Amino acid sequence: GQQLNQxxxxxxxxxxxxxxxxxxxxxxxxxxxxxxxxxxxxxxxxIALYKAGELTSxxxxxxxxxxxxxxxxxxxxxxxxxxxxxxxxxxxTQGGSEKLVFGKGMKLTVNP
Amino acid sequence: xxVVSQHPSWVICKSGTSVKIECRSLDFQATTMFWYRxxxxxxxxxxxxxxxxxxxxxxxxxxxxxxxxxxxSLTLSTLTVTSAHPEDSSFYICSAKHQETQYFGPxxxxxxx
Numbered sequence: 001g002q003q004l005n006q007x008x009x010x011x012x013x014x015x016x017x018x019x020x021x022x023x024x025x026x027x028x029x030x031x032x033x034x035x036x037x038x039x040x041x042x043x044x045x046x047i048a049l050y051k052a053g054e055l056t057s058x059x060x061x062x063x064x065x066x067x068x069x070x071x072x073x074x075x076x077x078x079x080x081x082x083x084x085x086x087x088x089x090x091x092x093t094q095g096g097s098e099k100l101v102f103g104k105g106m107k108l109t110v111n112p
Numbered sequence: 113x114x115v116v117s118q119h120p121s122w123v124i125c126k127s128g129t130s131v132k133i134e135c136r137s138l139d140f141q142a143t144t145m146f147w148y149r150x151x152x153x154x155x156x157x158x159x160x161x162x163x164x165x166x167x168x169x170x171x172x173x174x175x176x177x178x179x180x181x182x183x184x185s186l187t188l189s190t191l192t193v194t195s196a197h198p199e200d201s202s203f204y205i206c207s208a209k210h211q212e213t214q215y216f217g218p219x220x221x222x223x224x225x
Contacts, residue, residue, distance in 0.1 A: 031212055042118070042205045042216035043156070050212065088155065092212070098144055100207075100214055102155045 006089050006103025013079055015112050022073040023089035023103045031092040032065050032072040033100070038085045046087075047074065079110045113139050116208050118217035125196055126225055133191045133220045135206030141186035142208035147179070150203045150219075162189040196224040 004023045013019055023032070031050055035043035047058050049065035049072060056063055063074045072091075076083055089103040115138040125131050135145055143164045148156040160181050161169040168181035180192040189208075193200050201224045207214040 033213060035216070040203075040219070040221070042116075042207075042219045045114075045213065045215060048213045090214075098161065098209060099146075099158060104155050 004089055004091060004101055004103040006106055008106060009104065010107040010109070012109045012111065015079060015081060015110055017079055019076045019079055019083075019108060020073060021087060021089075021106045022071060023091070024071040025091065025101075026070065027093055028069040029072075029091035029093055029101075030069070032063070033090045033092075034061075034063050034072070034074045035088045035090060036085045037088060037105075043088055076108075079108075081110050081112050084108055084110050114210050114213075114215045115139050116206065116215050116217040118206055118220050120220060121218060122221040122223075124223045124225065127197055128195055131193045131196055131222060133193075133204055133206075133222075135189045135191070135208070135217050137187045137208040137210070137215075140208070140210050142189075142210060143186060144209040145183060145189040146207045146209070146214065147181060147189070147191050148205045148207065150205060156205060159191075164189075193222065196222070198224045200224050 004025050006023045033048050034046045037043040047063040052069050053067045054065040060077045086105045086107050088105045090100040117136045119134045145162040147159045150156050159174045162181045162183040164183045170176045183189040203219050205219040207216045
C-alpha cells in the first residue's frame with residue numbers, strides 16, 4: 001500500500017542539539033500530521049498542517065507543509081531528554097480518503 | 113481538547129475467549145473512528161474504519177468475523193477479538209477523526225495465553 005518515506009530512521013543526539021526529520025511521497029497530500037509515540041502509549045499529535053507552504057510551530061517544534069504537497073519536515077530545537085521517542089509523519093491524500101498514510105517512524109535518542 | 117480514551121489499557125486472556133476493547137472520544141463527537149494494530153518496532157497498521165450507525169470497513173486481510181467492530185454512538189466504538197489465539201497478542205490502538213485530524217487513544221496491550 002501507499003507509504004510515506006520518512007528519514008532518518010533513527011537519530012542519536014546530545015541534549016541541547018537541534019534535530020530535523022522529513023517525509024516525502026510521490027503522491028500529493030492535503031494534510032500532514034506529525035505524531036510522537038512513547039513506548040506502550042498511543043501516538044500523540046504534535047502538529048497538524050493543512051495548507052501547502054504552511055509553517056507551524058508548537059513550542060520547540062516547527063513543521064512545514066511542502067509547497068509541492070509531497071513533503072513535510074519537523075524540526076525540534078534545543079532537545080531535552082523527554083524528547084526521546086518515535087516520531088511518525090502521517091498524511092491524508094486527495095480524493096476524500098479518511099485513511100492516514102504513515103511513515104515508518106524515526107526513533108530519537110537524546111543523551112543527557 | 114480532542115481526547116480519546118481506551119479501556120482496558122491491558123488485558124490477559126486465555127486462548128479461545130473473547131475480549132472487548134472500548135474506544136471513547138471524551139470531549140468531541142466522532143462519526144468515524146479507526147482501529148489499528150501495532151507490532152513491536154513497526155508503524156501502525158490500519159485494521160478497519162468504524163462508522164457510527166453503519167458497518168465497519170475492513171482492510172484487506174483483516175477477518176471481520178474475527179475482529180467485530182461496533183460503533184453504536186458518536187463517542188464509542190468497540191473492538192471485540194473473538195476466540196482469541198496467541199497470535200492475536202498485540203498492541204491495539206484506536207483513533208477518532210476530529211476536524212480533519214485523527215486523535216489516538218493510549219492503546220490496549222492484549223496478551224493471549
